[in-house]
Amino acid sequence: MANSLLLNRRHILATGVAAGAVTLGLGRARAQTAPIKVAGIYTVPVEQQWVSRIHKAAEAAKAAGGIEYTFSENVSNTDYPRVMREYAEGGAQLIVGEVFGVEQEAREVAAEYPETAFLMGSSFMPDDALANFGVFDNYIQDASYLTGIVAGAMTKTGNIGMVGGFPIPEVNRLMHAFMAGVRETRPDAKFQISFIGSWFDPPKAKETALAMIEGGADVMYAERFGVSDAAKEKGVLAIGNVIDTQADYPETVVASALWHFEPTLTAALDKVKAGAFKAENYGLYSYMAKGGASLAPLGTFDGKIPAAAMEMIAAKEAAIKDGSLEVAVDDSEPKAS
Template structure:
C-alpha cells in the first residue's frame, strides 16, 4: 500500500513538473519583416540578411513577406500584428509610410522599426535608414584618383533624401581629390529596373564616364560590356561582376536589428531614430572588401582611403549629409 502511495505521489510530482515546464517555457522572440521589393533587391536584402543572422545567432523566430504591393501593404502588416510578433520591421519608403504608421498606432504593445525618410512616432514606431554616405565618400575618393577622363557616372533610383545623400557624398569625395571631375547622374525612377539602369550606364559611358557608382542593379552588365570599373552599393557585390566591381558602400543592418531586439527584450523599446546604428562608428556601414583590387590600385590611393576612414571612425572627420537633389554635370 505504501509503495502504491509512493508511486502515485511520484507520478503526480512528475506530471506537475512537466506541466509547469510546458507552461513556463518561453516562446522564442519573434520578428516579422515586410518588403515592397524582392529580397534580391539590395536595400531590402540587407534587412533580410540581418534578420537571418539574428535567427541563427540569437535564436529568434523570423518570417517575412516580399514583393508586397502598395494595395496589400497594410493588410499584410496587420496580419503580422494580429499574430503578435514582438518586433516588426520593413521598408516603408513611399507606399508604406502612412499604412505602417496607422498599424503601429493600433498595436502600441508591438515594436515597429521601419526604413523611412520621416521621423519616429511615439510610443512604438521607430525609424532607420541606410546611412552609408561615409563609405560612398570613400568610393568617390578612389574614383577621383583613378579616372583618366575626369568623367564619372552615377546610376541611382529616385531623387529622395536617402538616395541623394549617397550620390552627393560620392561626388564630394571625388571632388575632394580632383576638382576637375564632372559627374553624370541618372535616376531610373524606381527601386528595381536593371534594364533601365544598364541603359543609363551605357549612355554615361558613351558620354565619357570611365568609372560608375552603381546605386542600383543593372549597371554592372553595361560595365562588363564596355570594360569599365564600377562601385557596388548596399552589400558586397563583387561576386556579381568580379572583374569590374572595385568595392562599394556596405550597409550592415545587424547592429540595428540586434539593438532593437535587445531593447524590446528589456521592455525598454520607445520610438526613436535608429540612424546611428547604420553608420561606420557603430559598425552599420563600411567599405566592401577589395577582392584582389588591392594589387591593382595604387598603394598611395589605398593608404589615403585608409587614413580618411580612420578619421571618420575616430570622429576627427565628418562627411556632410546633403540630401538636396545633386546636379548632373
C-alpha cells in the first residue's frame, strides 16, 4: 500500500487488505469461510462518539474471527476518495465509513469498483443504479425520545440547553425526538439550541454550553463532547448521546441514548458473505426494535428519577418495540424557543 496512505493515520493492521486479495463478487451467492476483509475510513478520531460505535462493532467482529479489519482515521474530505480507492485496490471486500462531506465523490469512487461493497454513513438514500453502495445512519430517535422524558422530569427551571455539531438530518432528528420527550414530562419547557460547526471540538462545545448555563439552562443535551464538562463544572445535569459516559460523569450524566452499530454491520457482513450485498438503507437497523438503540443504564441516577417518569419510559419503550408507537423522524433544523 502506498506510503501516502500513512498520512493522518494512527493504525494500519498487519492483517489489512493486502494487494491481490480476492474481491467480493457482488450478486453471485457463494459460501465464504475465510474472514471478510473490512476497511474503515473515518474523518475523525475513532474516540469520537459516532465513529467509535462503528469501530467498536468492527473490533468485536474481528475478535469473533468473522473479519479482518483495518482502518484509517482523521482522513480529510479531500483525501477521502483516494483512501477509498487504495483500500478497494488492496482487496477490501467491505469498506465502511462516513461520507457526509464527500457524498458525490464517494459514490463516483464506488462506481469504479463494482466488486467491492461500500457501507457508508450518508444523508442520502441508496441509488439502485449504484448497486454496491449501501447507506446507514444513526436513527436512534427512539432512545433520544426516552432521554427527553428523563430530562423533562429532572429539570427545575424548564430551561434546556442543546449543543450540536452541524444542523444536518442525523443531528436534527435526534434533537427533535429529545425535545418531544421533554414535552411529555415538561410541556412548558424552553430550549436553547446552538451548533458549533464541528464534529470534534470539545473546547468550543464546552464554551457554548457554559453560555447556555449562564442563560438559565439546568439540563444540557450533550450531542458533542465538551458539553458534559461544562455541566459538571457548573453543577447541572447532562443527557448523553450515542455513547454512555455516565462512568466519566457520575454526578452529571443522568441518561444517555445509545447507538449500537452491531446489527447494521452484521446485516451487511451476512450479505457480503452470501454475495448478496446491494444498495439498501441499512439505517433501519439502528431502530430500537432492531436492537440498534437503547437507553443506557442509569447508574448513579438509578432511583433518583421520578417514578411517574420511569413508568412512562417503560410504557413508551414497550410500545416502540412492539410497533404501536413510532417516534417521528424530523430532519428539519430545530429552532430555539
